[in-house]
Amino acid sequence: GCGICANKCMFKAIKIIGLADELKDEMVNQYGENSFRLYRLPVPKKGMITGILGPNGIGKTTAINILSGIVVPNLGNYDNPPTKEEVLAHYKGTDIYPYLSDVYAGKIKVAMKPQYVDKLPKVTKGVVRDLLSKTQERMSLEEAVETFGLEQVIDRDLTKLSGGELQRVAMAATCMKDADIYFFDEPTSYLDIYQRVKMARIIKSLAGEDKYVVVIEHDLAILDYLADNVNLVYGSEGAYGVFTLGRQVRTAINVYLQGYLPEENIRFRERPIEFAVSAPSGEWDTPTLIDFEDVSKDFGEFKLDVNSGAVKIGESVGVVGPNATGKTTFVKMLAGEIKPDKGCVNGIMRISYKPQYISQDYDGTVQDYLCAINYDQVTSGFFDTQVIGPLAIKFLMDKQMKNLSGGELQRVAIAGCLAKDADIYLLDEPSAYLDSNQRMEAAKCISGMMEKTGRSALIVDHDIYFIDMVSDSLMVFGGEPGHHGIAEGPYRMREGMNKFLKSVDITFRRDADTHRPRINKEGSNLDRTQKSVGEYYYAE
């Protein structure tokens, strides 16, 4: 063991023992003997958006429960927890003291958007209108319906909403409250990029009203656009987490991508993560694997038209577009689950498909599940280095599939998809539930597998950093969400990004140090210049 946690952890034992000593006085909370320990807290600031960035299971939710007053930190004394007064006495003279004493004095009203919006229908019954009518403080129902685009769902029962719709309802309910501090635990899950940017603007407007705002967000392009300061959190999943001091958002994300915390002297990633500044040049000149000709599908209320296109052998095609424009429908047509009404998909191929919504009712362990898919592949050294390692599945092997968290299940589902011997791998929203680091590991794992095996992939996702890392080319979906979807491509990256980002009206610039893409402020000089020359993404 490493001295501080029971898990296999990423730090060298000696360093960790040293760390445990160094941080001893800064323990904020420990749930029980041998259970999760939290060190240090982020300090919210009025009129500022404080971002929290770090892996899953590392204390982010615990920290916001403490800042909101729901959990009184026990300072490590789980046997004999201190009172609020004792906690305040402990923090007297530190940065967190003024804030925490206001919380305990009842001077800070809290509004919180919880992480798992899927659970909303279980805790609240009824239709959207009734739920939102109760919280008309900062905003009227009409304003909220317009701001969050809820026209179509306002009279629907909560049990009939999709993930993205539940997210928008939960965000509306939170933002409608008149509070002093707003906590948003993963506000963009299930949303498309257009909705993510819109949500970011709404959250920014709260800070503009001089509120405290704290956000946990794993989509780095959105966090970058949204937050003022970011606290990075490091540690070991389920064992301990350490909050670092707030940094200006640009620096924080750059440090995160570099994988090295200078003041702590801690490396949490072997190599920095890099982005290609220019679009890949040259045609993909391998033979065609599949092509489709003017395929369409009519569900009555919704119709999808797919223009002609082809996927080449060895090509990884990213698929982008707003929610409800038919991306999943198209993937299901390729997987053979839905028959097109018109046109056809040509090419003989073996398919491996990871659906958007993953079923968890497999009876058995992760090991059983993966081995049943392809024993030889799963037990090979190749698969171990390419997939099991990068997706951190080893320590999940003996767990029951039923007991996995959302992020664990997603990683196992990706591995299961890649384990199968197929000509094309279809992955529908693989970044859902993953933290930023897991997203980047998954992107590298998928594209690495395609490169090494010469197979093709089609990957639907909303996270721009993920799409950038995983795709050789892009299919772009557009049209009228819920009514008529139009699919075009695959295009080469530059052309595809330009078409897609033009439709959502967002441009990106490049960070001077890391070359990572950064969303331009709407109407800024760069935004206007790039739009006028039609370079939405690869502009230098």
Ligand code: ADP
């Ligand atoms: P994050 O938000 O970073 O994913 P959490 O703060 O939710 O992390 O959880 C950190 C760790 O603390 C996890 O291992 C979780 O299982 C554990 N934990 C959370 N709440 C409790 C609790 N009430 N009692 C015991 N352990 C808990």
Ligand code: ADP
């Ligand atoms: P996306 O993946 O882009 O979010 P989907 O392909 O899941 O979009 O859905 C596109 C539209 O088609 C949605 O409005 C959805 O409600 C509708 N839809 C999907 N499947 C069916 C079906 N089997 N019958 C009727 N409508 C459907």
Ligand code: MG
């Ligand atoms: Mg979908």
